[in-house]
Amino acid sequence: MQRKNSYSGKRLFFKNLKITTYISTSICLVALMAIIIEILVDGIPYLSLDLIFGAYNDTPSIFPALIGTLELVFISIVIAGPIGIFTAIFLVEYLDNSSLLVRIIRISIETLAGIPSIVYGLFGYLIFVVSMNMGYSLLGGGLTLAIMILPIIVRSTEESLISVPNELREGSFALGAGKVRTIFKVVLPTASNGIIAAIILAMGRVLSESAVLILTIGMVVNKVPTTLLSSGTSLALDIYYFASYGYPNEAAATSLVLLVLIIILNLAATLVGKLSRRGKTNGK
Amino acid sequence: MVKTFSLKKEKDNLMKGIFFLCASFSIISLVLIIVYLFINGIPFMNKIGFFNFIFGIDWSPISDSPSYGIFQMIVTTIYVTGLSVLFGGVIGVLTAICLYRFMPKKLTNVVMQLINLLAGIPSVIYGLFGLEIIVPFVRDYISPNGVGYGILSSSIVLSVMILPTIVSISYTSLLSVNEMYFEGALALGSSREEAVFKIMVPAAKSGILSGIVLGTGRALGETMAVIMVIGGSPQMPSSLFQSVRTLTSNIAMGATELSGDPLSALVASGVVLFVFAFLLNVSFSFLNKKGGKKNAKKK
Numbered sequence: 001m002q003r004k005n006s007y008s009g010k011r012l013f014f015k016n017l018k019i020t021t022y023i024s025t026s027i028c029l030v031a032l033m034a035i036i037i038e039i040l041v042d043g044i045p046y047l048s049l050d051l052i053f054g055a056y057n058d059t060p061s062i063f064p065a066l067i068g069t070l071e072l073v074f075i076s077i078v079i080a081g082p083i084g085i086f087t088a089i090f091l092v093e094y095l096d097n098s099s100l101l102v103r104i105i106r107i108s109i110e111t112l113a114g115i116p117s118i119v120y121g122l123f124g125y126l127i128f129v130v131s132m133n134m135g136y137s138l139l140g141g142g143l144t145l146a147i148m149i150l151p152i153i154v155r156s157t158e159e160s161l162i163s164v165p166n167e168l169r170e171g172s173f174a175l176g177a178g179k180v181r182t183i184f185k186v187v188l189p190t191a192s193n194g195i196i197a198a199i200i201l202a203m204g205r206v207l208s209e210s211a212v213l214i215l216t217i218g219m220v221v222n223k224v225p226t227t228l229l230s231s232g233t234s235l236a237l238d239i240y241y242f243a244s245y246g247y248p249n250e251a252a253a254t255s256l257v258l259l260v261l262i263i264i265l266n267l268a269a270t271l272v273g274k275l276s277r278r279g280k281t282n283g284k
Numbered sequence: 285m286v287k288t289f290s291l292k293k294e295k296d297n298l299m300k301g302i303f304f305l306c307a308s309f310s311i312i313s314l315v316l317i318i319v320y321l322f323i324n325g326i327p328f329m330n331k332i333g334f335f336n337f338i339f340g341i342d343w344s345p346i347s348d349s350p351s352y353g354i355f356q357m358i359v360t361t362i363y364v365t366g367l368s369v370l371f372g373g374v375i376g377v378l379t380a381i382c383l384y385r386f387m388p389k390k391l392t393n394v395v396m397q398l399i400n401l402l403a404g405i406p407s408v409i410y411g412l413f414g415l416e417i418i419v420p421f422v423r424d425y426i427s428p429n430g431v432g433y434g435i436l437s438s439s440i441v442l443s444v445m446i447l448p449t450i451v452s453i454s455y456t457s458l459l460s461v462n463e464m465y466f467e468g469a470l471a472l473g474s475s476r477e478e479a480v481f482k483i484m485v486p487a488a489k490s491g492i493l494s495g496i497v498l499g500t501g502r503a504l505g506e507t508m509a510v511i512m513v514i515g516g517s518p519q520m521p522s523s524l525f526q527s528v529r530t531l532t533s534n535i536a537m538g539a540t541e542l543s544g545d546p547l548s549a550l551v552a553s554g555v556v557l558f559v560f561a562f563l564l565n566v567s568f569s570f571l572n573k574k575g576g577k578k579n580a581k582k583k
Contacts, residue, residue: 014477021382024375025395028451031444032402035413042416086306094300105307108314114565115317115558116505118532122554123317126324147313154310178292180299208406211507214536236408240508243412252416255409262404 039259043252051253056222060242060250062257064224068138068217068232071225073206075142076149081199083146084153091154092161093183113151120148121215128216136218136231144212149202156201160194161187193272200269204262210236235261318558325555328548337552343518343529345538345546352549354531354556356520361504361530361560363521364438364514368503372443373496376450377485380492383451384458385480396455403448411512414441419513427525433515436524441509446499453498457491458484494571501564505557507532531557 048054054061087105095102121144128140164187172182188195213219218231221241225232233241235258242251329337332352340353379399383392418440423432461484469479485492515527516537529537535550535557542550 011475011478014475014481017481018386018477021378021386024378025382025387027375028379028399028402028447029395031447032398034417035402035405035409035444038413038417039409083306083309086303087310090300090303090307094303105310108311110569111562111565112310112314112317114501114561114568116507116532116561118505118507118535119317119321119554119558119561121507122535122551123320126320126551127316147317150310150313178296180296183299204404208404208408210406210408211532211536214508236406236508239406239408239412240512243415243512248412248416251412255412258406259409262406263401266400266404 039252039255041252042249043254043256046249046253047256051250052257060221060238060247062235062238062254064221065233065235065238065254068225069207069234071138071228071232072142072145072213072217072234073203075139075228076145076206077199077203079143079146080150080153080202084150084198084202085157085195087150087154088157088161089183089187092158093179093187109151109154112147113155115148117148117209117211118215120144121212124212124216134229136216136220137229138217138225138232139228141213141217141234142228144216145206145209148209148212149205152202152205153198156198157191157195160191160198163194164190193275197269197272200265200272204265204269207234207258207262207265208236210234210240213237214240321551321555321558324548325552328545328552329555337549338556341520343534345542345549350545352546352552354534354549354553356518357529357531357534357553358556360435360514360521360528361532363435364442364510364530365500365503367435367439368442368446369496369500370443371439372446372450372499372503375443376447376495376499377454377492379447380451380454380458381480381485383455385476385484396452399448399451402444403452407445407506408508408512410441410445410509413444414438414509414513422525429523429525431515431525431527433513433527434523434525435514435521435528437513438510438530441513442503442506445506445509446502449502450495450499453495454488454492457488457495460491461487490571494568497564497568497571501561501568504564505532505561507536511536 050059051061052066053063056064087109091102091105124140124144128134128143129136132140134140168186168190169182172186177185213234214237217233217237219233219237219241220231221233221238223230223232235254239251239254239258242248242254337352337354338358339355340351341355342351342353343357344351383395387395414437418437419432421432422434422437422440423430426436465483465487466479469483470476474482510530511533514530514533516529516533517527518529518534519526521528531553535554538546538550
């Protein structure tokens with residue numbers, strides 16, 4: 001009897017534990033809902049063409065931030081895209097996995113991925129704003145971001161390069177193509193969808209980042225940047241600025257714009273990824 | 285024939301050089317970051333004394349007799365990170381378990397999509413959410429002294445932020461546990477719940493742990509979500525409901541206005557943060573390696 005009691009007691013304990021897992025899941029969903037609803041309720045009434053495209057006069061506008069964000073995405077992707085893809089090619093196509101060089105490059109990339117973004121910001125501030133005397137500039141911010149998104153691009157590109165079947169490479173070699181020709185004519189086109197998805201994800205990262213930019217681009221919210229060297233702002237920085245200087249509703253509206261952009265990017269990445277998978281199964 | 289062949293070879297070597305150059309870019313960047321931080325930070329630490337800097341509790345860089353102690357911010361950082369990992373870890377792992385076994389498969393996919401959406405939200409929006417919802421809520425319903433800012437609010441915001449990381453990594457590592465364990469446990473007479481909690485979860489332990497470590501890294505390094513809800517006074521925390529400052533928010537608040545010694549002090553605290561993050565990173569890859577080895581053995 002005693003035994004049976006403890007036995008069913010144990011079962012009861014695990015049944016209760018199971019209930020806590022349901023509760024936890026609901027907490028996750030409630031948190032997500034709270035964020036979305038907060039942004040929608042506060043933001044939608046303030047979302048206007050004037051906010052998005054208007055001039056920054058008495059009423060705030062995010063037009064300077066839109067331009068600044070575009071420039072930042074452009075700079076960081078133009079720099080980190082090719083470098084990241086070429087790094088991945090070097091790691092996958094030229095080196096075997098156990099070599100010392102691969103290990104050093106991998107460790108550097110992993111460490112770069114783990115550095116807090118504010119430390120990147122500090123670095124960008126020291127090297128671009130102070131040492132190179134550029135002052136606050138979108139170029140400095142973009143370059144810092146480029147280093148920051150490099151690990152994302154390298155890792156995802158590596159994955160899609162590895163997933164290219166070896167038979168394709170061997171076939172190309174057998175037809176007399178050299179290594180470089182094989183890479184550019186056979187391997188890269190096969191992996192292209194995965195690489196494009198990686199680039200899109202990296203763009204999303206640039207859009208969401210703000211801690212780096214607060215130290216490097218100056219958070220000038222009311223002037224449309226004219227050149228890459230001028231100081232400016234980004235959408236994410238605008239949210240911070242609006243929230244801390246008494247425009248919480250404008251901050252919510254800006255969040256809505258940013259969130260929509262990020263969701264579009266994520267959908268695009270998923271779509272491209274799906275296309276690549278379909279291409280592969282067709283190939284087989 | 286021979287000529288074109290050697291030309292091709294040359295071109296191949298040239299491209300290999302270019303690839304190598306790009307690959308070394310990440311090494312160079314890392315070295316550059318470390319050198320810049322340490323050159324600007326370490327001499328300053330030496331100047332005012334390593335001990336005074338780390339264990340000093342007075343941060344007043346622009347007063348007449350400036351002092352640069354960051355101990356209170358280290359303590360705050362540890363509190364905030366620890367609490368958010370506690371909340372986020374418990375809820376995240378339980379959610380992953382629920383998704384893994386207790387939820388209908390169709391629902392699992394929907395919930396996973398939603399959690400991925402949560403992962404894509406920029407940290408500054410979490411900050412806004414904290415400022416507009418969590419801080420007033422804590423102020424009105426939880427706080428004993430009417431202050432909503434502080435460690436508790438920051439931890440709540442951060443725990444929501446790191447949830448997706450912990451859920452998805454724990455979920456993946458649970459999925460990779462051999463299904464035969466579950467069936468074996470059922471065959472030996474345990475209930476489904478018992479089999480999940482006593483067999484499957486311990487088997488996925490190292491994966492779950494590495495998810496938690498990764499979440500810890502995110503919480504430790506987060507700036508923008510924290511800066512909006514922590515208050516910002518550089519005081520020693522004596523309560524969960526008090527305006528304080530973490531290492532990250534200290535850097536973000538100060539760096540744009542400072543130069544000279546105060547700036548070096550911030551760089552030095554950046555070094556401290558870097559070292560923390562690096563240690564977490566090392567333990568993460570250690571855990572990953574350990575988990576990988578175990579899985580390899582199983583196969």
